[in-house]
Amino acid sequence: MKPSVVTIEPNGHFCSDCGVRGSAVCSSLEPAELREFEHLGRRVHFSSGETVFSEEDITTSFYNVLDGVMRLYKLLPDGRRQIVGFALPGDFLGMNLSGRHNFSADAIGAVTVCQFAKAPFGRFIEDRPQLLRRINELAIRELSQARDHMVLLGRRSADEKVAAFLLGWRERQLAHKGPSDTVPLPMSRQDIADYLGLTIETVSRTFTKLERHGAIEIIHGGISLLDPARVEALAAA
Amino acid sequence: MKPSVVTIEPNGHFCSDCGVRGSAVCSSLEPAELREFEHLGRRVHFSSGETVFSEEDITTSFYNVLDGVMRLYKLLPDGRRQIVGFALPGDFLGMNLSGRHNFSADAIGAVTVCQFAKAPFGRFIEDRPQLLRRINELAIRELSQARDHMVLLGRRSADEKVAAFLLGWRERQLAHKGPSDTVPLPMSRQDIADYLGLTIETVSRTFTKLERHGAIEIIHGGISLLDPARVEALAAA
DNA sequence: AAACGCGATTGACCCAGATCAATTTTGGCC
DNA sequence: GGCCAAAATTGATCTGGGTCAATCGCGTTT
Numbered sequence: 357m358k359p360s361v362v363t364i365e366p367n368g369h370f371c372s373d374c375g376v377r378g379s380a381v382c383s384s385l386e387p388a389e390l391r392e393f394e395h396l397g398r399r400v401h402f403s404s405g406e407t408v409f410s411e412e413d414i415t416t417s418f419y420n421v422l423d424g425v426m427r428l429y430k431l432l433p434d435g436r437r438q439i440v441g442f443a444l445p446g447d448f449l450g451m452n453l454s455g456r457h458n459f460s461a462d463a464i465g466a467v468t469v470c471q472f473a474k475a476p477f478g479r480f481i482e483d484r485p486q487l488l489r490r491i492n493e494l495a496i497r498e499l500s501q502a503r504d505h506m507v508l509l510g511r512r513s514a515d516e517k518v519a520a521f522l523l524g525w526r527e528r529q530l531a532h533k534g535p536s537d538t539v540p541l542p543m544s545r546q547d548i549a550d551y552l553g554l555t556i557e558t559v560s561r562t563f564t565k566l567e568r569h570g571a572i573e574i575i576h577g578g579i580s581l582l583d584p585a586r587v588e589a590l591a592a593a
Numbered sequence: 594m595k596p597s598v599v600t601i602e603p604n605g606h607f608c609s610d611c612g613v614r615g616s617a618v619c620s621s622l623e624p625a626e627l628r629e630f631e632h633l634g635r636r637v638h639f640s641s642g643e644t645v646f647s648e649e650d651i652t653t654s655f656y657n658v659l660d661g662v663m664r665l666y667k668l669l670p671d672g673r674r675q676i677v678g679f680a681l682p683g684d685f686l687g688m689n690l691s692g693r694h695n696f697s698a699d700a701i702g703a704v705t706v707c708q709f710a711k712a713p714f715g716r717f718i719e720d721r722p723q724l725l726r727r728i729n730e731l732a733i734r735e736l737s738q739a740r741d742h743m744v745l746l747g748r749r750s751a752d753e754k755v756a757a758f759l760l761g762w763r764e765r766q767l768a769h770k771g772p773s774d775t776v777p778l779p780m781s782r783q784d785i786a787d788y789l790g791l792t793i794e795t796v797s798r799t800f801t802k803l804e805r806h807g808a809i810e811i812i813h814g815g816i817s818l819l820d821p822a823r824v825e826a827l828a829a830a
Numbered sequence: 831a832a833a834c835g836c837g838a839t840t841g842a843c844c845c846a847g848a849t850c851a852a853t854t855t856t857g858g859c860c
Numbered sequence: 861g862g863c864c865a866a867a868a869t870t871g872a873t874c875t876g877g878g879t880c881a882a883t884c885g886c887g888t889t890t
Contacts, residue, residue: 430740430741430743430744432744432748432749432829433829433830434829436748437748438743438744438747438748440740440743440744451733451736452733452737453730453733453734453737454737458737458740458741459740485722485725488722488725488726488729489725491729492725492728492729492732493690495729495732495733495736496688496689496690496732497690498736499688499732499735499736499739500689500690500691500695502736502739502740502743503667503677503695503696503739504667504695505743506667506675506677506739506742506743506746507667507669507675507677509743509746509747509790510675510746510787510789510790511669511673511674511675511790512669550747552747553746553747553748592669592670592671593670
């Protein structure tokens with residue numbers, strides 16, 4: 357939201373010991389290519405609430421999330437907001453056809469990204485089809501997630517939305533940390549509401565209701581799934 | 594919905610005079626490649642209401658829509674349906690990571706597709722990065738549309754949804770037929786409702802309301818935009 | 831430790847859109 | 861044309877979730 361004051365890592369870094377080496381776009385590259393790739397990206401830090409890029413901005417860079425969580429959202433002229441997704445480490449951002457980002461991205465808590473200037477990155481891809489294939493895979497995965505989310509937004513009740521959100525978020529955490537019934541929620545209630553197409557009051561009331569029924573416990577910075585089976589039944593997959 | 598009885602074109606065809614030659618995946622191929630490509634696809638016809646593929650099906654083919662309109666949708670176990678998009682000529686269907694289609698596709702009216710068996714198509718792509726790049730472009734375009742649709746589903750009122758739908762549909766027609774204030778609507782009111790996350794009654798009432806206000810006229814098989822500016826104001830882009 | 835600020839929760843009430851229930855219109859089909 | 865079934869429209873009523881308005885909890889500042 358506030359003007360972005362970024363911190364650029366002064367010293368070099370090595371892709372080979374990058375935390376997302378195995379899951380991000382770069383997982384498609386050979387060690388030799390990786391060394392060349394290393395020179396294209398620079399690590400950039402954003403602190404909580406900073407905007408990494410805005411919807412209407414002309415795309416000058418692509419981003420590979422290394423650490424932290426970002427909210428990806430679109431605004432209507434009157435200020436209504438829809439969060440179209442959350443980006444986690446390994447996610448690749450910035451692909452578009454129009455030449456402009458078609459959503460905005462803010463850091464939720466501290467975030468580190470690997471930033472690539474558009475032109476050199478485009479040239480690098482040019483003769484590396486396996487990198488293109490990897491980007492394509494990520495796009496197809498996101499498309500599938502987007503369609504699932506359309507079902508949630510268009511056809512699910514508030515209870516189902518919240519339950520599905522908790523399970524979905526746990527599922528995504530699973531890849532990074534291990535499996536757990538404790539779901540950390542770094543985003544605000546307002547973020548959750550804007551992701552689920554609800555109001556903050558409804559999200560809050562639904563959490564409280566789930567807690568009263570013994571399905572979850574609201575803990576500091578997250579939710580504990582006391583009765584995962586109950587929550588799964590509510591999400592009605 | 595009913596069991597699919599497809600009609601396969603018995604005689605050969607030529608990509609070079611295909612209606613979607615310029616806009617589909619194949620637009621990325623050279624004339625020489627096109628001749629080879631020709632042998633991979635076969636034209637298949639579906640009649641109104643037939644299912645081209647289902648959500649849970651294992652993907653054995655990719656499809657290039659040549660003619661007609663398809664509804665792409667997901668069902669919840671209890672029968673609630675969300676239409677995640679409509680496919681028009683030039684659209685490419687079947688890409689996924691899971692090995693299964695993650696939505697179903699029905700013909701709305703008569704449909705012709707160019708069907709490719711998965712394996713040979715995959716092999717053909719292998720050493721043709723420009724085809725892969727084209728597929729990637731189409732995926733990115735769809736992703737952008739999907740995000741726009743999430744905003745509509747999550748944050749817009751019924752009036753806004755219907756108005757935005759009419760304008761969006763006119764926009765898509767524009768590419769195929771010329772510009773026009775007459776918007777043909779081949780899909781049913783139920784389809785529109787399931788696309789917009791509304792009920793059929795609300796869609797019908799909203800059309801009637803727009804007509805009473807002089808913004809549109811409900812005509813046979815579609816809508817005429819009497820006052821496009823009014824409809825645009827309602828859609829509140 | 832009092833005062834502040836901000837996110838989260840809770841309560842009271844309201845309304846857009848869903849649901850339920852008839853019609854009416856349309857489109858084959860003999 | 862007349863008959864039937866499906867789609868669309870319209871009306872009456874209901875309700876899930878929104879809106880408005882306190883209040884609470886808690887970390888931060890002074």
